[in-house]
Amino acid sequence: AQSVTQLDSQVPVFEEAPVELRCNYSSSVSVYLFWYVQYPNQGLQLLLKYLSGSTLVKGINGFEAEFNKSQTSFHLRKPSVHISDTAEYFCAVSGQNSNYQLIWGAGTKLIIKP
């Protein structure tokens, strides 16, 4: 069975500082990996996805993530955060063995300090 672990429930960071949100997964088969962002009282927006190819994936709003198969990780990074990045971030994985259902992490709340 697949599972996703987001190790940090909250990550406080100062504005303009870099940030990394961690995501680890477990799966016995090839997976597809996603990061979604949810702003307060809104739905989900896809930040970026890894399907195949280059392990460094660039997404919207200056975010990027690196797929590391040996460490089963897909950490999300941004070199300089803004106050507008305050949101909940969800990592998700899907695979052929689960009929491509999304398996969700618990989410990480990114708190930007001025």
Place this chain on the structure above:
Amino acid sequence: GAVVSQHPSWVICKSGTSVKIECRSLDFQATTMFWYRQFPKQSLMLMATSNEGSKATYEQGVEKDKFLINHASLTLSTLTVTSAHPEDSSFYICSARDSLKLPFEQFFGPGTRLTVL
């Protein structure tokens, strides 16, 4: 492309009444739609998966008689919360995918906030 809409965006109803939430794929054929529930400060919980023209498959612990799902066309799925009670208050999110073209990617609606008084 790949836009999913939900209606209404929020609804308040009295206990005991039923509420219908619509999920539409605007520019693609949604062969599969998913309904999620999200409690405050928590992740998404999959309630059910529906394939167009078939009965929905409910996750364990989700009452199918309470949460009626209809996916009668390739662009529309509805979730009806029957005899709603305050504990059904939540944020409901749908997603859709074209299982033939992009089986591994879901596109999400903006969500519907249900408050049951």
